[in-house]
Amino acid sequence: MTQSKNQTSKLQDSLPHHHELHPNIIKDSSAGGAGIIAAELAAEEEGLISNAQLKSHSYGAIAKSSSEETTTTEIDDHDGYALPKAQLLTVISSLFMASYLAALDMTVVTTLLTLIASDLKEVSNISWIATAYLLSCAAFQPLFGKLSDIFGRKILLILCSGFFAIGCVICVTDSLFWLVIGRFVTGIGGSGLTALGTITMSDLIPLRDRGFYQGLANVFFGLGSASGGMIGGLIADSLGWKYVFILQVPLALIVGISLYLNLNLPEGSPGLGAHGVDIKQKLKRVDFLGSFFLVSSLMLILTAASLGGKEIPYNSKTFIGLTSSSFILLALFVYAESYISEEPIIPIHLLGNRTILASSLANWFYTMGVFTYLFYIPVYYTAVMQFSATQNGLRLVPNFFGVSLGSVGAGLYMRKTGKYYNFTVIVGLISVLGVIRILCITPQIPLWEQFVLLLPSGIGYSSILTVTLLSLIAAVPSKYQACTTSIQYTFRSTGSTLGVAIASAIFQNVLRSNLYVKIYELVADKQEANEIIAKALENADYAKSAPKLIKNAIIGSYSAGCKGAFWFSVLAIVLGYTSSLFMREHKLHTSINRD
Incomplete structure (x- = not known):
């Protein structure tokens, strides 16, 4: 006991006068991160690091007044990477395939919903086919970070x-x-492949290069999303819709086998999970209580968001019950993580770190705004500009190239400079200006601009996704990188669902109120007017076949509804941009060993 106190005293004496703990105090070659993990554990055990110090976002922060970057770099046997080049490329390719597959499955079914529901004679329950995947994907994604810290990524x-x-x-x-x-x-499998793929790349690749590889992963995810509808349609037309699912099975198995054979992380890597304990001891470390509260809360709020205003009226007892129950469960989750769980599934105290909170909110608001305009630009093209489905789809294709350019460009910038804050300010401004241009759309928009309309905001959003992920990981010690990645995916997945739900409520209310005012002015017979309004609400294409007298009224109402959704999109992206300005610049290390 005396010896332990003496050691603590000596360690405390070695601290700087401002009491910030440097991670290189203890050098332990057996620990992941060349001593940083051992240093943190020892410091936390002796009470030398407090939550307040972690929240003070001092870990790896670069002072704004400093014009030079620390150039100390630790190089290991694989040029700063965790695996030999050939093995690394195989693992990364497998993770890219997993990302592509998860995105493909998310969109491939959307194209076939009507076909599948009609074949099963369940058109009235069509929404559950799509909702089931999105619910499980969003609800279970936050769990994989901590679980992989315990059981291992592989x-x-x-x-x-x-x-x-x-x-x-x-x-x-x-x-x-x-x-x-x-x-x-x-959905459980797809969410895990996406989140764990991102987490695992952080175990393999130095932060300096991490953004570039994340950019490529975003390209594969975007490619999966973009090609899902086309591939699903081709397979369904030639073989039948069931083969859309059958043909994905061998691809998933190939990913699993490839990772089993090649994902062999070096000794001491945080991706190996807990060492020296059996399965029972690992299970005891799982935060089952917090996981239950979190998954239940997300399931209820996302169900309400997905079905509210459609299958479930907003003023119904069911909707009110779902939302109120979700907030109660969320409060219980926060309490459990803060005061009960010894190893919380998502450490709430991390959100006290300014960079983590700012990055998470930026993700949340940006995703709300982007998914809103991606959902309602096609509605505007269809209902207001009278485009066909093919014309509509062609105008969305360039967005994929914008997303690819933004993702990879952000990674290349960070690889070259090792910084990201000024880049965030610039691309965020581009995104804001891009969504304002979307808000100002009119039916007279030139043809060339129809094809490039989404490029500025798409480039900005994809860049922000890459930057915020790196800022989150760089803001904390390496042992928290899985948890912080899970935090980002939680904010992103809930942001997309909630954003579209809020925008949908705005769109429906504005559309309905405009239709009632305009149609009642033009049609004297109230019953006939109500029938016209009902048809216009049910089908965005109705204006094409509507009588000439009311055609412009319907088009104008849809235009007003879409503009209402676009205003929400602008507000959300401005809030996201504002949030991103509170991030701090942190060092992007050139080696896996972050000390």
Whole structure:
């Protein structure tokens, strides 16, 4: 006991006078991160690092007044990477395939919803086919960070590949119930492949190069999203819709087998999980209480957001019950993580770090805004400008190239400079100006501008996704990188669903109120007017076949509804941009060893 106190005293004496702990105090070659983990554990054990110090965002922060970057770089046997080049490329390619597959599955079914529901004679329940995947994907994604810290990335990636494959097999059915179950299981696997792929790349690649590889991962995810509809349609037309699920099974198994054979992280890597303990001890470390509260809360609020205003009226007891219950469960989750759980699934105190909170909110608001205009630009083109589905789709294609350019460009910039704050300010401004231009759209917009309309905001958003991920990881010690990645995915997945839900409520209310005012002015017979309004609300294409007298009124109402949604998009992206300005510049290390 005396010896321990003496050691503590000596360690405290070695601290700088302003009491900030430097991570290189203890050099332990057996610990991940060349001593940084051992230093943090020892310091926390002796009470030398407090939550307040972590919240003070001093870890790795670069002072704004400093014009030079620290050039100390630790190079290991693989040029700063965790694996030999050939093995690294195989693992990264597998993770890219996993990202592509998860995105593909998310959009491939959307194109086939009507076909599948009609074949199963369940058109009235069509929304559950899409909602089941999105619910499980968003609800379970936050869990994978901490779970992989306990059990290891490799085993969880293999399990998620298995879940994805099993879910697709279950979907080959003639029962709506089993199809929904299959989509739910597939969503668990898909969310894990996406989140764990991002986390695992942080175990393999130095932060300085991390943005470039994340940019490539975003390209593959975007490619999966963009090609899903086309691939789904081709397979369904030639082989039948069930083969859309059947053909994904071998791809998921290939990903799992490839990772099993090649993802061999070096000794001491945080991606290996807890060492020297059996499965029972690992299970005891799982925060089951917090996980239950978090998953339940997200499931309820996302169900309300997805079905509210459609299957569930906003003023119904069901909707009110879902939302109020979700907030109660969320409060219980925060309490459990703060005061009960020994190893919280998401450490709430991390949100006290300015960079983490700012990055998370930026993700949340940007995603709300971007998903809103991506959803309602096609509605504007269809209902207001009278475009066909093909014309509509062609105008959305350039957005993929903008997303790709932004993602990879952000990674290359950070690789070259090692910084990101000034870049964030510039691309965020581009994104804000881009969404303002979307708000100002009119039917007279030139043809060339129709094709490039989404490019500025798409470039800005994809850049922000890459930058905020790196800022989150760089803002904390390496042992928290999985948790912070989970935090980002939580904010992103809930942001997309809530954003579209809020925008939908705005759109529907503005559209309905405008239709009632304009149609009642033009049609004297109230019953006939109500029938016209009902048809206009049900079908955005109705204006094409509507009588000439009321055609402009319907088009004008849809234009007003879309503009209402675009105003929300502008507000959300401005809030996201404002949030990003509160991030701090942190060092992007050139080696996996971040000391």
